[in-house]
Amino acid sequence: MIEASDGLEGVIAAHTVLSEVDGEAGRLVIRGLSLSELAGVRSYEWTARRLWDGFFEALPEDLTGPLGQARLEVWSEVAALDGPLARRETLEIVRALLARLADGEDLATALRLLAAPAVFTAAAIRARRGEAAVAPDPRLSQAADFLRMLHGAPANPAQVDALEAYLVTVIDHGLNASTFAARVAASTRAGLTSAAIAGLCALKGPLHGGAPGPVIEMLDAIGTPDNARPWLEGALARGERLMGFGHRIYRVRDPRADALKAAVRRLMRAQNTPGGRLHLAEAVEDAALAILAERKPDRSLATNVEFYTALLLGGLGLPAEAFTCLFAAGRMAGWIAHAREQVLTGRLIRPQSLYVGPALERVAFGRSPPGASQRAQGL
Numbered sequence: 001m002i003e004a005s006d007g008l009e010g011v012i013a014a015h016t017v018l019s020e021v022d023g024e025a026g027r028l029v030i031r032g033l034s035l036s037e038l039a040g041v042r043s044y045e046w047t048a049r050r051l052w053d054g055f056f057e058a059l060p061e062d063l064t065g066p067l068g069q070a071r072l073e074v075w076s077e078v079a080a081l082d083g084p085l086a087r088r089e090t091l092e093i094v095r096a097l098l099a100r101l102a103d104g105e106d107l108a109t110a111l112r113l114l115a116a117p118a119v120f121t122a123a124a125i126r127a128r129r130g131e132a133a134v135a136p137d138p139r140l141s142q143a144a145d146f147l148r149m150l151h152g153a154p155a156n157p158a159q160v161d162a163l164e165a166y167l168v169t170v171i172d173h174g175l176n177a178s179t180f181a182a183r184v185a186a187s188t189r190a191g192l193t194s195a196a197i198a199g200l201c202a203l204k205g206p207l208h209g210g211a212p213g214p215v216i217e218m219l220d221a222i223g224t225p226d227n228a229r230p231w232l233e234g235a236l237a238r239g240e241r242l243m244g245f246g247h248r249i250y251r252v253r254d255p256r257a258d259a260l261k262a263a264v265r266r267l268m269r270a271q272n273t274p275g276g277r278l279h280l281a282e283a284v285e286d287a288a289l290a291i292l293a294e295r296k297p298d299r300s301l302a303t304n305v306e307f308y309t310a311l312l313l314g315g316l317g318l319p320a321e322a323f324t325c326l327f328a329a330g331r332m333a334g335w336i337a338h339a340r341e342q343v344l345t346g347r348l349i350r351p352q353s354l355y356v357g358p359a360l361e362r363v364a365f366g367r368s369p370p371g372a373s374q375r376a377q378g379l
């Protein structure tokens with residue numbers, strides 16, 4: 001008797017050396033280091049290299065230079081960002097430009113994929129505003145260069161530190177939906193680019209990486225701390241979910257929420273805007289946690305990574321509709337590491353479904369049952 005698990009909850013579908021998510025303790029470990037030893041401490045390039053160690057031949061000690069060169073290589077694809085494409089959502093533009101990159105399993109392909117979201121997202125946001133794209137500077141870190149390409153001027157150290165902390169915080173997170181999608185594609189030997197695009201497509205939805213844009217809309221709609229409880233209760237009464245809360249694995253607070261809250265606090269202090277949205281966000285968070293605890297006493301629903309992502313990326317001047325692209329820019333290193341791990345150590349991923357459709361029809365000899373020809377074609 002085969003038992004089905006909806007949403008694959010509780011199913012272990014891979015062995016990994018990359019990251020461990022402990023949902024009971026609220027702990028994230030990335031290749032033997034806790035998130036608190038990485039976020040705000042290590043660079044994105046350093047953390048990506050740690051993830052990729054052992055998965056590529058001749059991996060350089062420092063990825064900063066090779067990644068800068070890779071940004072220059074993918075920059076030529078920005079020329080394809082023509083009028084009709086520039087009117088699409090930022091994520092759709094990035095997805096279209098990513099699809100122009102060749103597939104492969106080698107380090108050069110991996111570096112181009114790691115570089116691409118930063119170059120394409122900055123160009124896409126500018127194109128949507130009718131502004132010309134800014135070429136990469138290969139000498140800079142990915143975080144510093146992204147902000148420079150986005151704003152057309154060098155970012156200050158506090159802004160670079162905040163983005164660096166964000167990219168590191170979201171770099172990998174066990175077998176989340178987008179990483180699983182990337183591993184499924186990789187398991188067929190489709191190649192790293194195909195795996196990364198599969199990951200991006202799964203990330204896009206609001207139940208996964210698409211939540212931070214709606215978080216900002218929620219904060220804007222609430223407006224003042226006093227309005228938090230009535231607004232949130234109204235949203236739940238309409239059957240809506242509160243964006244930035246709840247998680248499949250965490251039964252306690254997502255540790256990434258605290259890493260990002262600390263980064264937001266540092267950024268706002270450096271920018272001399274200590275209160276602002278952070279004050280409102282804290283009031284909304286408190287009210288949401290209290291209401292969710294009242295309404296769902298059996299299900300522990302706590303703050304997830306997306307809540308403070310919205311504040312951090314908004315504080316860096318990103319438009320809300322582009323937030324998910326920055327999530328992809330960070331998670332790309334994880335998708336690539338998982339895709340390589342799947343190819344090197346895994347098997348084809350091919351689960352089964354439990355058929356709950358109509359029973360087999362009795363077929364009179366020589367006569368086809370209705371719809372038989374369609375079924376035969378419907379492989």
Ligand code: ACO
Binds near residue numbers: 206207211
């Ligand atoms: N607001 C209100 N109710 C919620 C929320 C929420 N944020 N999250 C879960 N619930 C409720 C569900 O309605 C459900 O109630 P029911 O049993 O009465 O139907 C119950 O809690 C269990 O929810 P599930 O859907 O079974 O939880 P699941 O593990 O499948 O979903 C998810 C996790 C998708 C993150 C969910 O909590 C959610 O929709 N959150 C809001 C969107 C969000 O923040 N997404 C980003 C997640 S972080 C990330 O992916 C990077």
